[in-house]
Amino acid sequence: MQPRARKTPSSRPCRLLFSVLAITLAPAVAHAEQARIAIAANFIGPAKELIAAYTKKTGDTIIPSFGSSGQFVVQIEHGAGYDAFLSADEAKPARLIQDGYGVQASRFTYAIGKLALWSPTPNLPASEATLRAASFQHIALCNPDLAPYGAAAVAALKALDVYQSLQPRFVMGMDIAQAYQFVQSGNAELGFVALSQLHAHPVGTVWLLPQFLYPPIRQDAVLLTNGAHNHAAQAFLSYLKSPEALTIITAYGYATP
Template structure:
């Protein structure tokens, strides 16, 4: 019995350093990256013991919250401009910024067999075309660039409905309030293909690249979980998830 107690005590002591090194980081995540980040966070905790507490929303709103002292240690933005701005303003750790994903835009409808290709925008009757706010959302800006490329800026202007972010733009279409809309492929992909509904994947040449950058924020500078998460995002395990949701990597 004494020997068993000694072994149990040694086993407990051996576990203490592991528990002591586990940490938690609050992460601001762009709405388009919701599904892949939920999967990555689960793997990250299983593999490292660290925990990523996720908040999802518009990158522009996160920028304001970070300026107002929000406790985020890491930002996973929907663009490269906001992380670069935060870094230049001294709110992010210099040299920590890197692209974690290149987004893919898709014209999507919740109706099956509704969208074949870009001709849907001139061939199918519709009242509402959903996009994210192009002034604050990179996917919205990419949608407007696509419409311009197709010569449809003026003809679609009266039918556009704008979501505050890409999550709301997707919800307008999913709920039937808009017949179709430009959303992130990650929102509608299932096992590498578009799941429910129908869609047309917009060629990357139709709009500027949707480069999404990660940034270590000042509040995460000394947080081992924040640093570990950024390294994990560069790993093969994370890349597998990211690409499965329709993103490309640099």
């Protein structure tokens, strides 16, 4: 008499469990979307933190590009596939809406920037007196034609009546991130940066320029026509108005509306 064949456990319960899990997880995967967002260079620090927090909440993928606001406008006008734009000023998003590249009524101020003079050199403190004494070879700022923080720096220098005398010492960055790098690398002894860039408390001294020396830097966001039907882009812009997002933004030294 031959021994009876041993029965193996049925795979049906495993298949059933897998099917249930697939049905449960499918909606979350199906609704996760992605958006490409152009972001002004001064906002790199908070943007990375905001994107991480938003992604954790929603599962959406936000693909950021950082650079000068002026360059982004040119790219958008030439068909770059961004879904939303976080500018360093309010004029550029307004212009994009007027020219048909931005969604009407989507524009809002997500942060109000602050301009700072930074010197990592202990014997060259960042101050109005240092600007007037001009005891340095180079001072960094970003291109005022492309970057609003550069325009704010020029306005402040003119208000202090030192623009003409200091102009030969300018080291010009394409955006505020490059201006910061010029100072950090020693290519300029001091420079105009966004206060938010100093969030990590670098060595040296910082002079927060009085608001009356330059026009307010109201940084506006806009949903672009390319992303008019992109859920992730719309939801991320809405998230920027949430209490959680505003807490992150103000922690980097920005004011909020």
